Amino acid sequence: MPDVDLPDLSFPGVAFGPQQIPWDLKPLLFKGGAQVHARDVASMIETGKLGCPLIERIELVRLIRESLLNFVDGGGRRRTVASCIDKLKRFFRWADASTTQALSLITVVECYRHWCDALLHRARVGRGLLERTAYGYGSIVGWVLDKVLGRATPLIKSTRLRCRKQGPRAVSPNADKQNLEEAFAFGRFLLDLADGLSAEAIWGPLPLQILMRNGKTLELWSGLKSPDTLKPPNPNWPAQSRQAERRAAQKRADWQAERTYRTRFSIINLRITAEMFMLMGQSAVNLAQAHQLRMDQWRFKPSSQGYEIRTYKHRRWGPVVFEIYSKYRVVFDRYLQWRKAIFPEDPDGLLFPFLGKNGTPAQRQSDSPPDFRSLKRISKRAGVAFVGPQALRSTNVNWMLRRTADPDLTADEKQHTKQILIGVYEKPSLQRTMVQTQRFWAEHDPAMAAPGPGTCTGKYPHPVADMPATAVQPDCMTPSGCLFCDHQRDIDSQDHAWSLASFRLLKSFEEVEAKSNLNPNPAQATINRITAKLKFIEASSSERAQWVKEALLRLEEGRYHPAWEGLIESHL
Numbered sequence: 001m002p003d004v005d006l007p008d009l010s011f012p013g014v015a016f017g018p019q020q021i022p023w024d025l026k027p028l029l030f031k032g033g034a035q036v037h038a039r040d041v042a043s044m045i046e047t048g049k050l051g052c053p054l055i056e057r058i059e060l061v062r063l064i065r066e067s068l069l070n071f072v073d074g075g076g077r078r079r080t081v082a083s084c085i086d087k088l089k090r091f092f093r094w095a096d097a098s099t100t101q102a103l104s105l106i107t108v109v110e111c112y113r114h115w116c117d118a119l120l121h122r123a124r125v126g127r128g129l130l131e132r133t134a135y136g137y138g139s140i141v142g143w144v145l146d147k148v149l150g151r152a153t154p155l156i157k158s159t160r161l162r163c164r165k166q167g168p169r170a171v172s173p174n175a176d177k178q179n180l181e182e183a184f185a186f187g188r189f190l191l192d193l194a195d196g197l198s199a200e201a202i203w204g205p206l207p208l209q210i211l212m213r214n215g216k217t218l219e220l221w222s223g224l225k226s227p228d229t230l231k232p233p234n235p236n237w238p239a240q241s242r243q244a245e246r247r248a249a250q251k252r253a254d255w256q257a258e259r260t261y262r263t264r265f266s267i268i269n270l271r272i273t274a275e276m277f278m279l280m281g282q283s284a285v286n287l288a289q290a291h292q293l294r295m296d297q298w299r300f301k302p303s304s305q306g307y308e309i310r311t312y313k314h315r316r317w318g319p320v321v322f323e324i325y326s327k328y329r330v331v332f333d334r335y336l337q338w339r340k341a342i343f344p345e346d347p348d349g350l351l352f353p354f355l356g357k358n359g360t361p362a363q364r365q366s367d368s369p370p371d372f373r374s375l376k377r378i379s380k381r382a383g384v385a386f387v388g389p390q391a392l393r394s395t396n397v398n399w400m401l402r403r404t405a406d407p408d409l410t411a412d413e414k415q416h417t418k419q420i421l422i423g424v425y426e427k428p429s430l431q432r433t434m435v436q437t438q439r440f441w442a443e444h445d446p447a448m449a450a451p452g453p454g455t456c457t458g459k460y461p462h463p464v465a466d467m468p469a470t471a472v473q474p475d476c477m478t479p480s481g482c483l484f485c486d487h488q489r490d491i492d493s494q495d496h497a498w499s500l501a502s503f504r505l506l507k508s509f510e511e512v513e514a515k516s517n518l519n520p521n522p523a524q525a526t527i528n529r530i531t532a533k534l535k536f537i538e539a540s541s542s543e544r545a546q547w548v549k550e551a552l553l554r555l556e557e558g559r560y561h562p563a564w565e566g567l568i569e570s571h572l
Contacts (some may be wrong), residue, residue, distance in 0.1 A: 006053060009065045011081075014072060023085060025065045029053040034092040037167075056104035060148070063105070064088065067147040079287075086147055087140040091115055100505045101131040105148075109155065112145060116159035121162040182385045183395045187281055188213050191276045194331070197271035199341040202264055212382050266374065268342060273375045275335045276352045280389055283322045284396040284414050287389040288368045291349040397425045402432060452482030453499045453563075454490050462486040471525040479503065480526045490533060494547040495561075497537055501551040502561035502568065504530040509571040 009025040011205075013418050016022050027033030030050035044050050068081050076415055096101040103111050103453055119134035135156075148156075178316070196210030196218075208220040232312035280290050286406065324332060324435070354370045379386045401410045411421040415506045450456040461474035467484045474485035482488055490496060511523040531539040560568045 007058065007062050009061060011065075011069055011072070013069070014078065023081070025061050025085070028061045028064075028088070028092050029057050031096050034089040034096065044524060054102070056102050060103070060105040060108055067144060068424050069491060071147075071495055076237060084140055086145050087137050088144065090137060091141045094118060106144060109149070111161055112141065112155060115141075116156075116161050120160055131161075131164060135161045137191050139163070176524075179395065180399070183281070183387050183392065185214075185384055186379070186387040187278065189382055190281075191331070193274040193280070193336070193378075194271060197267060197274075199338055201269070202267055202342070208267065212384075216382055218378065218382055220270070225421050228335045237247070265398060269370075270378065272352045272354055273340070273370070273372050277372075277375070277389070277392065278328075278331065279324070280330050281387075282392060283324050284393050285322050286393065289356075290389075291350075291352055291369050295348050295351055312472065347504060385431045394425055398427045398429075401426060403431070450482050450488060451477060452479035453496060454488050456484075456485070456487050457484070457489055458485075458487030467512055468525045468528075470522045471529070472522050480507070480522065483526060485528050490537070492544075494550065497534065497544070497547040498554060499561045499563055500534055500537075500550040501548070502564040504534075505555055505560070506564050506568050506571070509568070513571075 006026065006029065009029075011023045014023065021038045023043075024038075027036060027038075027050075028044065029047065030053055033041055033045070033050050036050070041050075068084060072078065072081055091112070092103070095111055098115075098118065101107055101111060114135075116138045119129065119138060120131070123129045123131040123134045138158045138159060138161045139154075141161075142154060145151075145155050158192075178279065192210065193211050196208065201208055204230060206221055208218075210218040210220065212218060276290050278286060280287065287294075339351075339353075344347070346353060352370075378387045397410065397414050397416075400414070401407065403566050404410055405420050407421055407426075410416075411418045414421070414425075416425065423497060456476075461476050461481070462473050462485060464484055471484045472478055472481040474481040475483075476482070507523045507530070508524045511527065534548050538545045
């Protein structure tokens with residue numbers, strides 16, 4: 001590498017596994033360094049194959065590294081930083097190949113906007129990228145540059161990239177019911193796995209036979225069907241002292257434990273995965289939080305007869321508390337006893353200590369969730385639809401929201417703000433929407449359907465003050481009673497005048513029949529009420545008087561209002 005004094009652009013405070021490549025932003029200082037694989041870029045820099053470093057980029061890259069390092073030191077997730085570095089490499093890769101302007105701290109804003117335009121062009125014209133993905137690239141790089149430049153307004157807002165949020169789509173009642181049934185079936189499947197993978201069954205002969213509730217039988221093998229590949233230590237190893245004898249015994253015990261775990265790690269991990277999914281399904285804990293839980297992060301609460309889980313949520317930058325329902329206590333207690341039997345030497349470790357292929361605890365980063373592909377394959381073999389962690393959490397949140405109908409309570413219980421709950425997690429339901437719409441209009445509709453002519457403005461019948469003794473009492477069922485209700489309202493239209501005149505004609509037929517049968521009939525009171533209404537309409541204006549005149553003329557011609565036409569013709 002040319003003799004240039006470059007700053008340290010690594011992340012010394014971040015631990016990496018033996019198979020992981022430590023982060024280093026030094027390749028961003030070289031043209032073409034962003035597109036070289038991380039395993040090869042260091043040797044290419046040392047041999048000078050990437051040329052000289054671009055001096056104008058040093059300050060920009062140094063500030064980027066400082067911002068990301070401060071984010072990690074402040075409790076930020078490693079996965080977020082890894083994503084930022086990946087998107088920054090895309091940005092620098094484009095700057096190396098697509099622009100003639102040197103990328104520096106002074107020109108980075110202009111270059112960033114040109115890059116966002118290129119992403120948008122690629123999404124809309126080239127069709128090689130989704131607009132939502134393009135916005136994701138731009139927002140992540142813009143977030144880093146906002147920290148570097150100390151901007152108050154996000155840099156992404158100065159570009160043409162926009163996040164077109166796809167809101168939750170309404171589903172039919174059948175589809176909503178089917179989702180719940182699949183979640184319940186998956187929960188029963190997890191419980192069957194936990195029942196079948198007891199400590200005795202795991203250490204017993206292989207393959208395991210697990211009878212499921214749907215009638216199917218699962219046959220499970222271990223990860224290694226030939227456990228004899230491990231050579232035992234020499235049992236005749238001479239023990240020259242008591243200390244050497246103890247070492248030999250410990251070596252034989254370690255060999256036996258390694259042999260056991262290496263041949264049973266897959267079914268042990270399967271039981272742990274099933275238990276973790278059951279915990280996520282009934283408490284709505286995120287996968288990113290569930291796999292990091294430790295044995296000291298839960299405690300029994302006699303007051304609520306359940307468990308309380310305390311953990312840290314990175315997006316919230318603070319602690320969160322999840323409640324385990326009391327009915328799950330038996331299942332959770334059983335898992336704790338199982339864990340104690342399987343991992344007797346790790347009483348204070350992870351609540352879900354997954355094993356690696358060599359039979360030792362998996363060496364994974366704290367923010368890297370475990371792989372659950374084996375559970376997905378086995379659920380497919382069992383004929384049960386797999387429900388992922390995100391779907392489990394969404395089902396749990398929506399179930400509680402519908403049962404309580406209280407967004408504030410649900411948001412507090414599930415560790416959300418109300419805006420996040422409604423904007424992200426709430427899933428519309430057609431059946432629930434129809435019920436809510438019906439209830440709303442039943443309470444607030446100012447024009448309710450009335451059995452008689454006109455409309456109604458109330459929910460309960462109430463008689464008018466001067467109602468005759470022979471009139472029908474208002475009951476929201478008979479048209480005559482509706483006319484004597486205090487909530488009845490006339491409609492200012494010609495059709496209403498025609499309806500009143502037709503209904504009066506119908507009541508006149510009923511009055512004639514009542515006189516012939518010598519039976520008392522309140523029809524006369526109804527006729528008088530309608531006549532008074534027609535006279536009032538006729539006297540209010542010349543236009544309304546013409547309405548009444550035309551209504552009476554139609555009746556003479558045998559043209560009756562459709563609401564009363566059938567009843568009138570039955571009396572003729």
